[in-house]
């Protein structure tokens with residue numbers, strides 16, 4: 001305990017004078033805009049978008065119960081993942097700790113930023129052991145990444161183990177909740193006030209059906225979010241994306257109906273698969289995919305490809321030998337998959 005945010009942030013970022021764009025200087029409505037060297041014709045696409053996406057954030061604020069200054073929007077949640085490194089981790093000096101197996105982008109962004117990445121194996125049942133994670137921390141550890149529900153294992157991490165990390169670690173803890181809409185627990189966003197060094201990530205790419213529009217969300221203290229705003233590209237979320245996401249939030253019942261269908265299908269597909277000869281285990285899932293242990297991941301993967309069905313082969317991932325990660329599709333798509341898998345010996 002006891003490091004201030006100022007001590008955690010890289011010196012160059014703390015001292016950074018951010019780029020000031022025309023739309024930063026004048027906010028509000030005017031009759032004539034001659035400030036940003038835009039073309040006066042071709043409305044509405046001639047104008048630069050709001051760099052802070054305030055009207056979209058108002059809507060997100062209402063559905064998530066998080067205040068606008070505690071929200072950062074990015075070009076997918078991949079953008080805030082990269083920003084965590086750029087804001088907090090000094091290349092060649094600092095390090096980040098993450099669970100394994102987990103989402104690959106934490107490690108890729110560490111490599112891009114020349115930051116050491118330390119993996120700590122989950123238990124055999126994919127549960128989190130806080131003490132093991134904390135044992136990998138040293139004085140140069142700035143960030144711990146926890147993904148819950150975790151990709152590719154599908155399970156929620158135990159919340160009391162997560163809380164132990166949040167309470168014992170004096171750096172930044174990132175909790176990636178990309179799959180939270182498919183889980184039954186409450187989001188960690190409800191506890192932002194309690195943990196000022198926590199960053200929670202959500203995305204429009206999964207439950208909302210908007211992977212193509214690229215919009216991710218980071219929720220954290222106002223101070224952390226203002227560092228993100230200082231470092232991000234000024235117009236990182238384009239106007240088409242802002243408008244489309246905004247319209248989707250107005251139709252939130254659509255998302256809820258999709259989630260309900262996917263959860264029913266997850267149940268049905270999991271139960272079916274459990275009886276198949278080639279299936280050794282179907283791990284419990286809190287996400288929109290299931291991790292399935294088979295007797296021959298390579299062979300089954302290749303057979304599915306032959307039939308025009310693509311799943312994710314996780315055979316070579318730590319703790320995932322023999323495993324395929326199968327996204328839950330429509331009922332018809334899932335039936336096509338099951339029809340092939342039932343014949344595998």
Ligand SMILES: *Cc1c(COP(=O)(O)O)cnc(C)c1O
Pocket residue numbers: 075076077078079103147151176178202203204205206211215216
């Ligand atoms: C899919 C996924 C994301 C989403 O990334 P976007 O850049 O928002 O599309 C984030 N984290 C995890 C663990 C994921 O599986």
